[in-house]
Amino acid sequence: MVVQAGASAGGLEPGRVEVRWIAVDPANTAAAEAAEAGGVLDAEERQQAARFRRDQDRALYRVAHVALRLVLAERLGRAPGELRFRRAACPGCGAAHGRPQPVDAPGLEFSLSHSGTMALVAVAADPIGADVELVAAFAPGSGTDVSGQLHPAERVELAALGEPGAERRGRATLRCWVRKEAYLKGTGMGLGRGADHDYVGLGPGYEAVAGAGAQPPAGWELRAVPVPAEYDAAIALRLPPGLPGAAVRVAAAELRLG
Numbered sequence: 001m002v003v004q005a006g007a008s009a010g011g012l013e014p015g016r017v018e019v020r021w022i023a024v025d026p027a028n029t030a031a032a033e034a035a036e037a038g039g040v041l042d043a044e045e046r047q048q049a050a051r052f053r054r055d056q057d058r059a060l061y062r063v064a065h066v067a068l069r070l071v072l073a074e075r076l077g078r079a080p081g082e083l084r085f086r087r088a089a090c091p092g093c094g095a096a097h098g099r100p101q102p103v104d105a106p107g108l109e110f111s112l113s114h115s116g117t118m119a120l121v122a123v124a125a126d127p128i129g130a131d132v133e134l135v136a137a138f139a140p141g142s143g144t145d146v147s148g149q150l151h152p153a154e155r156v157e158l159a160a161l162g163e164p165g166a167e168r169r170g171r172a173t174l175r176c177w178v179r180k181e182a183y184l185k186g187t188g189m190g191l192g193r194g195a196d197h198d199y200v201g202l203g204p205g206y207e208a209v210a211g212a213g214a215q216p217p218a219g220w221e222l223r224a225v226p227v228p229a230e231y232d233a234a235i236a237l238r239l240p241p242g243l244p245g246a247a248v249r250v251a252a253a254e255l256r257l258g
Contacts, residue, residue: 012075012108012125014240015248019130019225020255021233022067024060024117031257032062040066040081056117064119067255068112071121072102091188098188099127111185115231121255122225122235129186130225131178132233138174140165147173150180151199153214157206172202174232179203179222183236186220203234221245226252 012018022028036046045065052058069080076083088098102108110123111130115137122130138146147158154176161169179200184190199214200222216222225233237248 012123014125015243017122017124017128017235017237017248017250019120019122019235019250019252020067020071021227021252022063022119022255022257024063024119028063028257029059032066035066035257036062040069060114060117060119063257064112064114066257067119068110068121070257071123071255072108072110075108075123076102076105088188099185118227118231120227120233124237126240127186127238129182129184129236130233131181131185132227132231133174133178135174135230135232138170140167140170146177146195149195150176151196151214153199154201157202172206175206175224176200176202178232178234179236182234183217183220183222186236186238221248223248223250225250
């Protein structure tokens with residue numbers, strides 16, 4: 001399913017998560033450059049884009065931030081260039097460096113993630129976190145091994161899947177990591193809290209080891225997001241009062257900027 005950037009958008013019901021993934025291909029890159037030239041990005045975003053030394057990093061940033069503004073603008077009925085952002089209060093210290101939020105948009109939360117040549121935007125009516133990662137970056141021999149940073153119970157569960165170089169264990173590690181980042185972004189704490197503090201588990205398809213003795217965070221629902229096979233992605237949604245996790249619905253689709 002492909003959704004054009006101009007498609008109509010209604011309100012978000014509690015428990016519904018809308019996800020859009022965007023490829024950094026030549027057409028989307030050109031559209032993002034045109035949007036930047038047309039004033040869609042603000043001064044801070046333009047300055048940040050200019051700081052990247054590599055063209056591919058600059059293109060990824062532009063595509064991600066233009067896509068974010070288009071998605072939010074549709075929801076809010078505003079021009080993308082008119083949107084302003086702020087930081088929510090950090091749940092740890094109270095300072096204004098928590099989750100990013102659109103200004104004057106109560107009831108609309110978002111999370112932005114990008115990896116490789118893909119950006120991903122998730123929106124919901126309640127606090128939401130999202131993460132996408134390139135599978136190859138976590139493959140055996142890639143030099144990336146985050147398992148030692150995880151919660152002790154997650155490390156036990158991973159060890160039960162075989163040696164560190166085993167393919168199933170590698171995919172399970174990646175799935176745990178995207179769930180972890182999504183949850184920590186949703187809380188507003190980020191990885192500064194430490195990946196070993198909270199247990200999120202490996203998710204469906206990887207049965208928890210009996211006796212691991214850990215439970216996922218109460219009041220949150222974590223789900224995998226369907227994305228192209230070379231990526232893995234997840235969202236974490238803070239459940240509104242009275243809504244069971246089973247009632248959460250995640251709709252994901254590709255977004256084209258042109």
